[in-house]
Every structure is written in structure tokens, then in C-alpha cells.
Amino acid sequence: MGTKLNEGRVAIVTGxxxxxxxxxxxxxxxDGAxxxxxxxxADAAGAVVEEIxxxxxxxxxxxxxxADWDGAARLVDTAVREFGRLDILVNNAGFVRDRMLVSMSEDEWDAVIRVHLKGHFATLRHAGAYWRAQSKAGDQPQARIVNTSSxxxxxxxxxxxxxxxAKxxxxALTVQAAAELGGYGVTVNAIAPAARTQMTMGAGEAMAAQMAAPADGSFDAMDPANVSPLVVWLGxxxxxxxxxxxxxxxGGKISVADGWQRSAESDKGSRWEPSELGPVVEEILTKAPVPMPVYGAR
Known part of the structure; x- marks a missing residue:
């Protein structure tokens, strides 16, 4: 058993x-948190608490x-009331309503955006306000937020x-929050995990087969527990x-995903004419990195 990095710290984990x-x-x-x-x-959460x-x-x-504004505030209050403090917020809650864009309903769009994106913002906002108040009172936090992208x-x-x-x-919210909350002693990072979950197992036969546990007892790369060590360290x-x-x-692989950043460019020094831009765009795209392929694209 290694050193416990989070002994005595208080963490919220959503979903x-x-x-x-x-x-x-x-x-x-x-790890001691x-x-x-x-x-x-609540029953599912209760079973996890019993296990802990x-x-x-x-x-x-x-x-x-x-994703309920007052509910997110109460969640932060629960940590402070029950344990006297809050040090770590792990935003993980979410679900899927998969459909092609031309078939997607307004409700399917709104529900997923609400739970994932608003659900991250609401908890982050209330936790951030708690840590800002601590910082302004002279008690600088050493707080951590870990978001879940994909x-x-x-x-x-x-x-x-x-x-x-939503993801x-x-x-983008992670980068934004890191810039805004850093002065209050808060770091903000995100993970994009690949693991066997109810969401991935429900995403079709091909995905389910890819995510299935190995029958020979070898390393299970899709075990959700593989994701947690990095999250614990980030906390x-x-x-x-x-x-x-x-x-x-x-599995056992961790990589950094670089976000949008400028690469190849062409500067005329004055306004372009539309008729000039064909070869210009072709040239800068030739010099730019090739985008990662969209999952499922043919």
C-alpha cells in the first residue's frame, strides 16, 4: 500500500x-479522504457509502x-456540514441520449446538455464561491476540481x-475555471476516460464487445478503477x-490532450479577396496537424 496522498481531505464525487x-x-x-x-x-449512493x-x-x-442550482449548493453544504470542510470536487455525473443530429429531439439535446454541462458548472460555481470566501478570509485553500470530459x-x-x-x-469550462479560480488556491483539470460503464455497454454490440472484461483473467484495460488513480492524484x-x-x-495509459491552438497561418497584411483564399487555405491546411478522426466516422 502506497502513501496516502489525501489523508484527512474531503471530497465530493458526483454520479x-x-x-x-x-x-x-x-x-x-x-486514500484517506x-x-x-x-x-x-440514493440507494446506489447508499450502497457505495456502506462499502466505504x-x-x-x-x-x-x-x-x-x-444540475439543479439549489441542489448543487446543498451538495457543497453537505460536505461542509458533515465533515467541516471541502477540498476536492470530482464532477462525474451524466447520462446519454444517443441519436443522429437530424433525428434528435429538443428534449434529448436539452437533457444531456443540462446534466453534463450545467451539472458541472453548478457544482463548480458553488464550490468555487466557498473557496473564494475562504481565500478572502485569509485561509487560502489547496482545493482541487476534476471534471469529466470525453x-x-x-x-x-x-x-x-x-x-x-456537452463534453x-x-x-473549455475546465480551462476557463482554471484561469479564474487559480488565485483562490484552486486547480481545475479534466479527464477523458475510456472504461466499461453502463453508458458504454449500452452503445451497441460492437462497443459492448470491445469493452467486455477479458475471459482469460489478463489485465482488464476497461475496468473503471483504472481511471481513478489519476483522479485521486489530481485531488x-x-x-x-x-x-x-x-x-x-x-487502461494503464495516460496522455495529455492538447486543446485548440494556432498552428499554420498566412498573413497578407491587408484584407483578403475571397477569390484569393483557395490556395491560401490549401497551403495552411497542408502545414497544419491532421485532425483526430471522429469516433464512428466512415
């Missing part, structure tokens, strides 16, 4: 009743809707336009110099 969120909650508890296990399904307590840890249930948000995913848009927004005091970054995690 922690199952899958990746459950793995995060268990990992933080094993006290955990608020948030899930809209049975292992000698400390945890409480919260069943707030993270490869779909970084590269696109056919049939998941609502989900991809892209979360990646710790050790990670204080890392902020505004997005990490992809799959």
Missing part, C-alpha cells in the same frame, strides 16, 4: 453510485440533482452530438502545479 464515479469514491476513501457520495439514485464504511472509511450519501468531446462521436457538445463544453496536494489540463486515461 458516484456506479461505474467510474463509484470507483473514484472508493479510491478516494482508500472523507467522501460525499452523490448520486440521483465497511472498509473503515468515512462517507455520506447525497442525492441532489447536480474523447467524444475532444474529437466528436457519430450519433452523440448532444453528448459530444467539449466541459473541456491531492501533490498536483498543485497542474491546472487547466485535460488528460485521456485508458
Amino acid at each position: 458516484a453510485g456506479q461505474g467510474i464515479g463509484r470507483a473514484h469514491a472508493l479510491a478516494f476513501a482508500a 472523507r467522501v460525499v457520495v452523490n448520486d440521483f439514485a 464504511v465497511a472498509a473503515g472509511g468515512s462517507a455520506v450519501v447525497d442525492s441532489a440533482d447536480v 474523447g467524444a468531446g475532444l474529437y466528436g462521436s457519430v450519433g452523440q452530438g448532444n453528448y459530444a457538445s 467539449a463544453g466541459i473541456a 491531492s496536494l501533490e498536483s498543485g502545479s497542474v491546472t487547466g489540463r485535460v488528460f485521456e486515461v485508458e
Whole structure:
């Protein structure tokens, strides 16, 4: 057993009743943190809390809707009331309503954007206000926010336009929040995990087969627990110099995803004529990096 990096710290994990969120909650508890296990399904959250307590840890249930403004505020209040403080917020809650864009309903769009993107913002905003108040009172936090984006948000995913848009927004929100909250002692990073969850197993036979656990007992690269060590480290005091970054995690592989940045360019020094731009665009695209392919594109 390695050194516990989060001994005595207090963490909120949203969407922690199952899958990746459950793995995060268990990992933080094993690392010495006290955990608020948030899930809209209170029974599922309760089962995770029982598992943590049975292992000698400390945890409480919260069943707030993270995308409800007052519910997100109560979630932060729960951590402070039950454990006296809040150090770590892990935004993980979400679900999918997959459909091609030309078939997607307004409700399917709104529901996914609400839970993923607003659900990240609402909790982040209330936690950020708590830490800002601490900082202004002279008690500078060493706080951490870990958001959950996705490869779909970084590269696109056919049939998941609502989900991809929400996750892209979360990646941008991470960079924005890192810049705004850094002065209050808060770092903000994101992960884009690949793991076996209820969402991925419901995404079709091909995806389910890819995500299935190996029958031979070899390393299970899609085990959700593989994602949690990086999240636990990002929640710790050790990670204080890392902020505004997005990490992809799959199995034993961790990589940094670089966001939008300028690459090739052409500057005329005056206004372009539309008729001039064909060869100019062709030239700069030839010099620019090739984009990652959209998941599911032919």
C-alpha cells in the first residue's frame, strides 16, 4: 500500500453510485479522504457509502440533482456540514441520449446538455464561491476540481452530438475555471476516460464487445478503477502545479490532450479577396496537424 496522498481531505464525487464515479469514491476513501457520495439514485449512493464504511472509511450519501442550482449548493453544504470542510470536487455525473443530429429531439439535446454541462458548472460555481470566501478570509485553500470530459468531446462521436457538445463544453469550462479560480488556491483539470460503464455497454454490440472484461483473467484495460488513480492524484496536494489540463486515461495509459491552438497561418497584411483564399487555405491546411478522426466516422 502506497502513501496516502489525501489523508484527512474531503471530497465530493458526483454520479458516484456506479461505474467510474463509484470507483473514484472508493479510491478516494482508500486514500484517506472523507467522501460525499452523490448520486440521483440514493440507494446506489447508499450502497457505495456502506462499502466505504465497511472498509473503515468515512462517507455520506447525497442525492441532489447536480444540475439543479439549489441542489448543487446543498451538495457543497453537505460536505461542509458533515465533515467541516471541502477540498476536492470530482464532477462525474451524466447520462446519454444517443441519436443522429437530424433525428434528435429538443428534449434529448436539452437533457444531456443540462446534466453534463450545467451539472458541472453548478457544482463548480458553488464550490468555487466557498473557496473564494475562504481565500478572502485569509485561509487560502489547496482545493482541487476534476471534471469529466470525453474523447467524444475532444474529437466528436457519430450519433452523440448532444453528448459530444456537452463534453467539449466541459473541456473549455475546465480551462476557463482554471484561469479564474487559480488565485483562490484552486486547480481545475479534466479527464477523458475510456472504461466499461453502463453508458458504454449500452452503445451497441460492437462497443459492448470491445469493452467486455477479458475471459482469460489478463489485465482488464476497461475496468473503471483504472481511471481513478489519476483522479485521486489530481485531488491531492501533490498536483498543485497542474491546472487547466485535460488528460485521456485508458487502461494503464495516460496522455495529455492538447486543446485548440494556432498552428499554420498566412498573413497578407491587408484584407483578403475571397477569390484569393483557395490556395491560401490549401497551403495552411497542408502545414497544419491532421485532425483526430471522429469516433464512428466512415
